[in-house]
Amino acid sequence: MVKEKKSVHRIQMTEGKHQIIKQLLQEYNIETVADIQAALRDLLGSTIKDMMEAEMEQHH
Template sequence: MAREKKPVHKVQMTDAKRNIIQQLLQEYDIQSAPTLIYVIGISDIIFTIQNSLVYEMW
């Protein structure tokens, strides 16, 4: 019996997230794919924090 595939979570790449990733890549001179995946995860967290802080200021 075949297992049902789970849906893949895709992160929506906004310009703000892209800018954060580019800044991190330049600052830390990232060369490997695992490190890049880690940076993308960190940038998503940073973006979420930034959005929540802006929301709280309203």
């Protein structure tokens, strides 16, 4: 059985994206993978929580 190769999704790095990343690196003083994880938790934590709460409210 031959597995099909998945196409690789290439993300185009625009100047705007480059500036966002640069600002994140400065704001969170990112130097390690753990720093990146902490920054993502900080940035996305409340968003995910809000999404989950909205989902729960829809099911009541």
